Amino acid sequence: MDRKLKEKLLFLLFRLCALVVVATLAVLVGYVVINGIGVISWSFLTEFPRQGFTAGGIFPAIMGTLYLIALVLVIAVPIGVLTAVYVSEYSDQPLIDFEKVRPRLRRLAVTLHLRKNAEPKRPAKAKKLRKRGSQRLFYRILRIVITNLAGVPSIVYGLLGFGMLVIFFNLGMSLIASAITLAFLVLPLVITASRETIEAVPYSVREASLALGATKWQTIRSHVLPYSIPGILTGVILSISRAAGETAPILLTGALVLKQTLPDSIFSSYMALPYQLYALATQYSDATRPMQYGSALVLLLMVVGLNLVAIIIRNKYRKKYRW
């Protein structure tokens, strides 16, 4: 075959693939929007469900999901961002530098009368050249752990949450058990996203700050972090939208199909949008269909809305800071 023609046909094929992806998105979103838009009203958003989910609204499920998001934020973001700072800023030096620590330990041993003099017993042998990586064991373990945490199936986190938090720590089916489980789930996402933005800050910024006499922490706090905040924010919003849509972990750790009150503490059970959608679609009759469409649309709007906000923030700041 003519090579130009072959190329044209193949490129057409690739274009079709791209079209399939866009069409899938359009069909999915379109279907939910078209069927759900008629259901949504002010009372649908602000009332409790009545008559076995055939009347009333989804207020408690919306609130439950919002509570959950807030708790996950509080737990996952500080840990995630600080871990990212450690991985990208401090991991170039070993966690414990034994060359430095050893003489100190010897001196300590002398003061405790464990040994007589602080000099090493045997004269130091000619130092073997170590491999560059071997000193950073902690960092390498951390790296492997973070990538693998991201791949653990959500239902396995659910199992952990159920067995450990709900039963072993006796938190019961509760908001806090679900929130901790979801926080485990999104932690690697927050870390990876924050790390990428922190590492994108050019080294010259750090060098300039260090050259002026700032310490490492001062440099990070007043130069590296401010530049990476938009990127971190994007990552956090994306992770939160993931947490908002997850069903499998909360299925096992505290979401209820129906609860007539809003949760009054972090130890009470709750209703959540994704779980409500799942339960209604699989265990209830077709009479609840309108509420299913409504829940699906509200959930989709929440998640897609969060995604779009994140994308907009990213595009805006990508233009502002171009390294």
Next chain:
Amino acid sequence: MAVKVKSIARRRAFVENGIRYSFAAISAFSIFVLVLVALFLIINALPAFRMISPGTFFFGTVWDPTSPLNPLYGIVPLFVATLLVTLISALIAIPIGLGCTIYLAELAHPRVRAIMKPAVEVLAGIPSVVLGFFALIVLATWAQDIFDPVNRLNLFVGGVMLSAMMIPIMVSLSEDAINSVPRSLKEASYALGTTRWETISKVILPAAKPGIVAAIMLSIGRAVGETMVVVMACGNAPHLTFNVFSSGLTMTATIANEMGEVAFNSTHYYALFAVGLVLFILTFILNYVADIILNRQEERY
């Protein structure tokens, strides 16, 4: 004066070290979580292997934990169902994902790309329960009209829907791989008078191959671990079948379906943890190998 400077320097060093170690301690939390997951699964799965022999568990072809007379815990039907669903979604998602990636990375006009990339991200962001809902109501009906399946909800429906989840992961990961191929390679190839397709197929794709392989493995890992789509679309009948148009129960769906009703400390309870452990090991291997491949790619360029 000198003394004062020295004491300030000392205090600074003290604070700096304190911060470094507290950050390290916080980072250790992630390690703690992974160890916790692994240990917890193992501890809770071990009683299962004491109550059921590992042979029956790993090679048993019947999963019937609720039978009052003779409950059976064979993981084979669950494993086969997971395998079939993953296979179907991989067969759809890998070619389409690759085509879409090549289009996005090499062919698309920047303006088209500026719209399509967010679209792919939004598709990745759609909650799996919404996909499951769509599969349950719409896709299953379409499949029923076209293929006349054994059951309305079947492994095929689940696999097809799952591919909608796999594609965006596949696209964003393999696009990273293609973008990390140095520009100079591409330019050198064009300078030799090749067409665009020759450059893509003979230069860019081979150079990006490790990254693409890793992307395929990671997205397969996600498909294996996905719960909501399969639990809603596959019909959840735990029989051993190789017919993709019949209903089936995957490993993830088993846990999601049965954990709520199981008695604490029963054989069934521990058996579900054993299923979770198998799932964890499977995805861990996929991720670990993908990570090694990716690292090699990074070192190369």
